[in-house]
Amino acid sequence: MSDLNRTVRELLEGSLPVLWVSGEISNFKRYDSGHCYFSLKDKNAQVRCVMFRNRAGLLDFQPREGMSVEIRAVVTLYEARGDYQLTVEAMRPAGLGALFEAFEKLKAKLAAEGLFDAARKQPLPTFPRAIGIVTSPKAAALRDVLTTLGRRMPALPVILYPCAVQGASAAAEIANAINKAAERKEVDTLIVCRGGGSLEDLWSFNEEVVARAIAACPIPVVSGVGHETDFTISDFVADVRAATPTAAAELASPNRAEWLARLAEQQRHLQRAFERQLQLRMQKLDNLARRLRHPGDTLTRQRERLAMLSVRLNAAPSRQLDRKVAALAQLRLRLAHASPALDTARHRLNQAASRLAVAGTRAHDQRAARLAQLRGQLQALNPNAVLSRGYALVETPKGQVIQHAAQLHAGDRIRVRFADEAVDAAVVGKPDGQQTLF
Known part of the structure; x- marks a missing residue:
């Protein structure tokens, strides 16, 4: 019996390729081991299925009783009981095959038009004057983005362009919100975001109207749709793709703490450079003072x-x-x-x-x-003989002779020596680029 069941299993696995099968989930059970067991049925037949833990852990949705799904599976035989079954490698909600086909078709079309080219991507401003957010006011993604922006740059203005992010009218509302932001010119960075979900939940961001609105937007656009493993047409068209809404906020905003640290470091470098120059000038002044004779x-x-x-x-x-x-x-x-x-x-x-x-x-x-x-x-x-002919000698209060007017500035105290006596004076002006003494 064991040899028979093994031979039948090998025949099934060797003769039939990996198949996509659609049906309705029945008798679904997930054990503590992480393995999932259920039956897949339609109105005429059913088949036992097993999805082991390593594959079940990759699902982005929770299978439940009565859900219509499509599975990719290997046809095999459970030798211990002689039961014919399907070993499931992947599972998705029913109807996603058409969505994937539409996704790939639109992706190829827009790529051929050059909407994904790196040459047309706009760089994000280092210091945006304001950031716009296109999402639903009720979305958890909005809270994540606002929290991140508040932490990184509290004083940065944020403008919300509300729209639905799921449903039949969501794509048109998203496109209108992007166009409105472009018309108002209130921001210089635009974040288009929503939280994670199934392919159907994120489908609004795979619509052509949204992709063309992003491509036509003169404002740099950051796409933060879904989780890290999710990709939408908006991600390919946007100037920058972020793995999550939080990551989009981090890419769009400067980090205040990092810039303050960099500024402090530059200030320290400038202070040290200034001190070095001051020390050099002081030494040079001392050398000149030693060479200067009264x-x-x-x-x-x-x-x-x-x-x-x-x-x-x-x-x-x-x-x-x-x-x-x-x-x-x-x-x-x-x-x-x-x-x-x-x-x-x-x-x-x-x-x-x-x-x-x-x-x-x-x-x-x-x-x-x-x-x-x-x-x-x-x-x-003899200076006194020169002074007796009407000349005067200008000195600092310490008795140092002043030879050039460039040595003086307005408000400096000076002493003017005449032939008979000296008087104290001050510099009060500099007409026509020269100092005048009174």
Whole structure:
């Protein structure tokens, strides 16, 4: 008997392909193991069916007694009892075969027209000024979208374009809502959404009128219809397809917390860059300050050098005369021990003494003239002499000389030195691009 039943099973499974069978569910039972057992019948016959847990878990609807369904199954034999049965691999509500055929036909038609092309897709704005939602006011999807938008960007305005999302008139209402949003131009991102459901429940979003309304909409459209595994024509036509209504809200709205974090990070980078530049400028300013010398310091050094030269100039003739006198004394001593031609030698000595005196006087006069010339140059460099001719010296309150008007700004305190005294003043204006002092 076992061999017979095994042979019959192998014959059934090997000779018949996987079949689609339609009928009405009868005696449906789901056991704790997850396996489903039922009979599929029509008005003339019935057959036992089994759907194991791994296949039953993929169903997106709950089979129930009396429901008309279509199953994809393998014809087999349960050897233990010799019962002929169908092992079910997939199940769908009856009539979905025509819907799938219509779905594929419309999908191919719109694809051929280029409505699915990536080139015509519009990018979503990074910071939308307002977001529109096309859905039913009673839909759970609306609550999910509003909750997500409120969490991500609380201040973002949201406008609802209400419509039915299921039923005979739903497709026309959805298309009218999309067209109304395009006409009003109140938003710059549009979410078309509804929650999950069967293929029949979502069929409004597979209608051609809805697809063409989305394609013609100048506003970027995010399609968030059904669950992650659901696909509709609206998903293919829309600029962006989201797996769920919640995901659609996340794609359409910026995340306030993320942008605040990015802004804070950019602020920190900017602060560090500013501090580095400030430190560089401070170091450069210190270097320039060390190189900058006050004119008074320069005059003081020149005055000291002039005094030293004057002392050396005054002392030079005396030292030279002393050397000549010492040399003359040596000559006299040598002369006393020389030949007795004293008159001639004395005469020559007197001439040398005269020349020496003249040379000393000339050298002294030359040094005195040079000293007078240096005194005149020093007097010309004296700021007080310049000030006595009507000029003035502008300084900061700390005594630093201001050389250029660009160093001053309106409201700066300054000190103006004249020949007789100094006065305090302030910068009050800058006519024709130049600073004016009063």
